[in-house]
Amino acid sequence: MKTIPVVENVLKLNDEVALLNRDRFRQAGVFVVNLIGAPGSGKTTLLGATLARLHNQLNAGVIVGDPATSRDGQRLGQYCDQVVQVNTGHGCHLDANQVRQALAQLNLDELELLIIENVGNLICPVGFDLGQHTKVGLFSVSEGDDKAAKHPHLVLTADLLLLNKMDLLPHVEFNIERFCEDISHLRSDVELLKHSVKNGDIDPWINWLINRMQEAALHES
Amino acid sequence: MKTIPVVENVLKLNDEVALLNRDRFRQAGVFVVNLIGAPGSGKTTLLGATLARLHNQLNAGVIVGDPATSRDGQRLGQYCDQVVQVNTGHGCHLDANQVRQALAQLNLDELELLIIENVGNLICPVGFDLGQHTKVGLFSVSEGDDKAAKHPHLVLTADLLLLNKMDLLPHVEFNIERFCEDISHLRSDVELLKHSVKNGDIDPWINWLINRMQEAALHES
Numbered sequence: 001m002k003t004i005p006v007v008e009n010v011l012k013l014n015d016e017v018a019l020l021n022r023d024r025f026r027q028a029g030v031f032v033v034n035l036i037g038a039p040g041s042g043k044t045t046l047l048g049a050t051l052a053r054l055h056n057q058l059n060a061g062v063i064v065g066d067p068a069t070s071r072d073g074q075r076l077g078q079y080c081d082q083v084v085q086v087n088t089g090h091g092c093h094l095d096a097n098q099v100r101q102a103l104a105q106l107n108l109d110e111l112e113l114l115i116i117e118n119v120g121n122l123i124c125p126v127g128f129d130l131g132q133h134t135k136v137g138l139f140s141v142s143e144g145d146d147k148a149a150k151h152p153h154l155v156l157t158a159d160l161l162l163l164n165k166m167d168l169l170p171h172v173e174f175n176i177e178r179f180c181e182d183i184s185h186l187r188s189d190v191e192l193l194k195h196s197v198k199n200g201d202i203d204p205w206i207n208w209l210i211n212r213m214q215e216a217a218l219h220e221s
Numbered sequence: 222m223k224t225i226p227v228v229e230n231v232l233k234l235n236d237e238v239a240l241l242n243r244d245r246f247r248q249a250g251v252f253v254v255n256l257i258g259a260p261g262s263g264k265t266t267l268l269g270a271t272l273a274r275l276h277n278q279l280n281a282g283v284i285v286g287d288p289a290t291s292r293d294g295q296r297l298g299q300y301c302d303q304v305v306q307v308n309t310g311h312g313c314h315l316d317a318n319q320v321r322q323a324l325a326q327l328n329l330d331e332l333e334l335l336i337i338e339n340v341g342n343l344i345c346p347v348g349f350d351l352g353q354h355t356k357v358g359l360f361s362v363s364e365g366d367d368k369a370a371k372h373p374h375l376v377l378t379a380d381l382l383l384l385n386k387m388d389l390l391p392h393v394e395f396n397i398e399r400f401c402e403d404i405s406h407l408r409s410d411v412e413l414l415k416h417s418v419k420n421g422d423i424d425p426w427i428n429w430l431i432n433r434m435q436e437a438a439l440h441e442s
């Protein structure tokens with residue numbers, strides 16, 4: 001009698017590859033961020049500003065996921081040499097295997113930081129471990145103050161939440177107290193940093209990132 | 222020997238239920254819109270304004286999908302009596318069966334218009350037919366001018382594209398020409414209406430909707 005193999009759990013398979021990625025990252029000594037946010041929340045602009053700021057301090061690379069086009073990859077290519085664009089087509093998130101394949105195009109041993117910009121989507125990317133050290137959820141004030149409450153799985157699993165486009169606050173209806181209350185109803189232990197990447201005030205985010213990298217290095221050494 | 226049933230194609234199964242929905246809509250004489258847009262593109266605000274505008278002209282109902290909370294349903298309940306909120310949890314789109322189940326809570330025979338506000342997501346909802354008459358894709362200027370190019374499947378399958386939040390144009394970087402060029406590279410036969418729901422200038426959208434309803438009524442009578 002034939003045994004028919006059945007893939008019972010796509011997430012389980014993903015998690016196995018994520019473990020392999022995590023091992024590779026540890027061996028290469030590279031700190032990896034999985035950045036998740038809605039389309040237009042400002043992920044690529046944040047990464048551009050981050051890479052520009054860290055340019056003289058460390059070697060950073062980027063994997064960027066989009067359903068189509070290589071525009072984000074081209075934008076980020078201005079700021080660093082190691083950029084891989086993954087086009088997912090109908091796919092709504094990056095998975096660990098796509099990241100594993102992208103790694104083949106990076107010289108990981110030269111990097112100290114790798115930022116993975118996930119596909120613009122607040123739902124599907126949340127469930128897929130990529131092997132990252134830290135998961136960052138990005139919201140923006142132009143999306144409305146109900147987005148944390150509507151996307152509890154991201155809030156519950158992120159290591160940091162960012163609220164971007166604070167420069168637009170005078171022009172949109174966004175109740176920051178309500179947004180923060182929604183987050184604290186879901187959990188009390190997550191940090192929220194508010195900034196405007198457009199205005200360049202990303203110091204808290206840069207400091208958080210550097211601290212996390214140092215903690216991870218201490219932990220692994 | 223046992224026969225093991227395998228669901229080969231989730232989309233095929235979805236399409237079969239969508240056909241049943243379409244039959245029910247036709248029998249009830251209700252025109253159905255599937256509204257797709259990113260989180261925070263302004264779907265619920267558009268629906269509120271649309272329901273308020275059409276209140277005295279026709280009976281409208283709403284099915285609204287979100288991963289969590291009943292906030293959109295509550296917001297839209299101000300404008301019409303027939304509102305069903307579907308919480309999808311980890312689900313990133315509405316499918317035909319969820320709509321079929323939601324219909325059990327509506328008095329379809331009393332409605333002339335049913336608007337389905339899909340889950341905030343520019344990717345996954347595109348592939349799932351709900352049985353609607355028309356599919357509308359909503360973008361907003363605060364998302365950036367690259368979103369049509371990055372989401373070709375929505376652009377290629379929508380019957381109408383809307384560009385919302387035109388009031389924010391002075392405060393964001395958005396090249397309308399580039400956005401329109403991207404759309405026309407994908408297809409030349411889709412209409413794009415620009416508006417600011419916040420400023421109340423939604424006449425072109427209302428006219429388009431009324432015209433489509435009249436065309437559908439003529440077609441089916």
